[in-house]
Amino acid sequence: MSAKPVEKIVDFCQGIFEDITFAKARQWKDAQPGRKVIGYMPVYVPREIIHAAGMLPLGILGGGADMEVIHGDAYYQSYICRIPRSTIELAITGKLDFVDGMMFPSICDVIRNLSGIWQIMFKDKYVRYFDAPQNFKDEIGGVFYSNELRELKEGLEKLGGREITDAQINNSIAVYNENRDWVNRVYDFRAATPWNAPAAEVYLLMRAGMVLPVEEHTQLMKDYLEAAAAEPRPMRDNCRVTLIGTFCEQPPLNLIKSLEMAGCYIVDDDTMLVTRWLLEAVPTDGDPIDNLSKAFLHHSAETAAKYEVNLEEKGSYMLESIRKRGADGVIFAAPSFCDPALLDQPMMVHRLEALGIPYITMQYAENSGQMQPIREQAGTFADSIKLWSSS
Amino acid sequence: MNNSNQDVIKSNSQLLQKEMISRNYDRITSGQFKVSSTFVPGNLNELLMCFDIANNLPEINAIQNAMRKKSGDFITEAERSGHSEDVCTYVKADIGMMEKGNIAPNGKPFPDPDMLLLSYTGCFTFLKWFELLREQYKCPTVMLHVPYAADGKVTKNMRDYIVTQLKEEVIPTMEKISGIKFDIDRLREYLRKSAQAENDLVWMLEQSKHKPSPIDCYFGGVYYMGPIFTAFRGTDEAIVYYKLLREEIQQRIDLGLCAQTPEGDMSEEKYRLVVEGPPNWTSFREFWKMFYEMGAVVVASSYTKVGGVYDYDNFRHDPDHPLESLADYCLGVYTNRNLPTRVDMLARNVKEYEADGLLINSIKSCNSFSAGQLVMMREIEKLTGKPGAFIETDLVDPRYFSAANVKNRLESYFQMIDQKRRAGGSATVAV
Ligand code: SF4
Ligand code: SF4
DSSP: OOSOHHHHHHHHHHHHHHOTTOHHHHHHHHTSTTOOEEEEOSSOOOHHHHHHTTOEEEEOOOOTTTOOOSSGGGTSOTTSOSHHHHHHHHHHTTTTTTOOEEEEESSOHHHHHHHHHHHHHOTTSEEEEEOOOSOOOIIIIIHHHHHHHHHHHHHHHHHHTSOOOHHHHHHHHHHHHHHHHHHHHHHHHHHHOGGGSOHHHHHHHHHHHHHSOHHHHHHHHHHHHHHHHTSOOOOOOOEEEEEESOSSSOOOHHHHHHHHHTTEEEEEEOTTGGGGOBOSOOOSSSOHHHHHHHHHHHSBOOOTTSOOSOGGGTTHHHHHHHHHHTOSEEEEEEETTOHHHHHHHHHHHHHHHHHTOOEEEEEEOTTOOOOHHHHHHHHHHHHHHHHHHHO | OOOOSSSOOOOHHHHHHHHHHHHHHHHHHTSSSOEEEOOSTTOOHHHHHHTTOEEEOHHHHHHHHHHTTOHHHHHHHHHHTTOOTTSOHHHHHHHHHHHTTOBOTTSSBOOOOSEEEEEEOSOTHHHHHHHHHHHHHOOOEEEEEOOOBTTSSOOHHHHHHHHHHIIIIIHHHHHHHHOOOOOHHHHHHHHHHHHHHHHHHHHHHHGGGSSSOSSOTTTTHHHHHHHHHTTTTTSHHHHHHHHHHHHHHHHHHHHTOOOEETTEEOSOBOEEEEEESOOOSTTHHHHHHHHHHTTEEEEEESGGGTTOOOSSSOOOOOTTSHHHHHHHHHHHSGGGBOHHHHHHHHHHHHHHTTOSEEEEEEETTOHHHHTTHHHHHHHHHHHHOOOEEEEEEOSSOGGGOOHHHHHHHHHHHHHHHHHHHHTSSOOOOBO
16 A cells, blocks of 8 residues: 555545546445435535435535536526536436436525426436525424425435334434534644645545445544544645635635645635534434424524524624634635625625625636636735734 | 607506506605515515505616616626625615615605515525615514425425414514504405406406407516506505506407507517516617517516416415415415426416417526526427527616617527418417
8 A cells, every 4th residue: 555544535535526427326326226316406405314214315516627518508598607507417418317316405596496407307306495494493494394304204205115214314313413523523623733634635525425425424534534633744824714605516626726725724614514514413312303403493504595584693603613713814705606605795794894804705617727816816815814914 | 550759658557557656656755654675576565564564675676777777877886895796686786776875766765674574485686685685774674484386386384384484473573663463354355455456467467368469468568567566466556457457458459459569559460479587677668679660579478477476376365364375475476486387387378378489588687587497498399389589688787788689589589480480380470
């Protein structure tokens, strides 16, 4: 074994990331007859229920930087973000043919309407638009959401041809609690010593969690942390930033690398929020639907697609991330034409301005190629932060 | 055209509507009423009336400003203050207007709203729009989350959720703001009136089945929908308006007239279209003119369903089930329907109104309408055998209306229809 452990782990993740045929998920499915795979899009679905059904939740985050979109442009106008067109491209070129069902969370009208396109184009597949409540009271939004979760459970029972018991869901909740715990440890580790866990590595590690069975992903994170801690890397004179706006269409990996190369350690971000959407461990006894519902209502992350009931609380999740991770500033990186990210941004900016926290804004598409302007912008930002903090 | 001069010909119903709209602006700006802002889809006008709260609709303000050629400056102003070029221009026209003094079309300043009724129905942007306004006005904001009818049907869970929010959140907030106690019988009375006007409205929509069609159901349709989509659903005035409109349309049918336009009656109806998507407002008249000059009339459109769908599944507000019927109304607005339902609705329109095809006006601003329209077009072409066409404009941003492009596209489309006719089969000529 010549490769260092960290490098080996990262290479493994990179392989998963680059493979748009989802070979790992196909292998999982083929390993036993009758297995089913459920694709899901950002920002959050309760993967515990899919897992409890014995199915593999598969995160679909578009086609990435390298996939050529040939047909997808015939499906979407130029002024719509890129993720739906590359996702359609994946589907019509057969890369999702093994996926038995798709879940479309209530994040924006593009993903919402994509659920309708799926209904029209892939009539033999299970399609679930997953509506999460915008009312966070147990007796109002909670009742609605619990019923939605039950409907989801029933849909998967029908698809899988077997009942999903409470015990099975509770067991899956425990499995995902552990996974979230390790995700948080990776994020803590990176925030403490970002030079030892470059953002691109952490990103790839989390991307692997979109494809691998959860248990394998948890093990992978344990291995990574152990390897990364054993392999200290030189600390650079970088500033520390939180990256916001990347919760749906993904920034190219090069963009993440460019930011760090330009002098900005990413100490927190909002990519793949599904991995840490629930902020506390979900109880593993009692009524699992009720527990998942309460976790969503009372202990879940904030993002642009979620209504903030109190004006004073708007942006507090971001501010807490800045505080907890010790960020010096914020980089708002939003996908072009992304309503949630771009409409939310002015409000976030107002919160930062009120506190004198520096920020910059930029836009990308998942296939953006030109990184030079981004490097320059981030480099100037890093310099100004350093100057500002030393003055 | 029967009328060659450029003066706009207005019927009695149009004059009445104009008066109604200006009366509503006077009411909003009078300082004598509590004011709520809310949206056209999921507009709970009857409920607001129960509390004597005036209804201010920012989308309508944006349209008014666009038609007065003011929206461009407002949008630039909003972009200057940090709003992205890529987002819905209704929002930016509204925010820009606020930043430039917030003057209503009657020349008086808009008062700050006493509440924001965030009817979250059919459009994601609504959620952010009112969060942005709340930041400015710091007034009570009440969310009414309307689940998306993703499987083409309304479930008990969806309806119950809305009714509970009405009971526990929306009504108590309105009581508190207005100081008026909720009276369900008052609501029933308004809903009875709504249903009455809605009957005439549906009658109106269906008259474009005539050949020639006595009305244009897109450009003309947006006027006809005005009262029911805004602050008049549930009022006697709306009943009077739709009765008058009905009489006028009946008269047009009796006289065999083609659709009415700002320049008089069309002399000939050459093409019958179904249109999907909102119109462009900054060049509304010019846009419309391209159609009637080429002899094209719109016989049905999805935009006339954006504030409520009354014909497709025959929904009416129901005084016997007041809150449930408000819930069903919100759930049923066009943009809250899934794509297969939209396709079915429009394909049926093409067939039942004997249209030559479907034209999509795709709006840069609006993902709620626009995302998926290309798939819809192909589906509808398949289902009807009629050709579709696609044009692109924006709502209230003058930068995105290219008259030459739109005109070219329309001309090619009409040529295509002609060719199809010559090839036989799909002729629907009515002269
Ligand atoms: S990138 Fe933004 S607009 Fe596009 S699908 Fe995702 S959330 Fe919606
Ligand atoms: S996105 Fe579309 S539906 Fe929503 S406010 Fe803008 S124009 Fe209206």
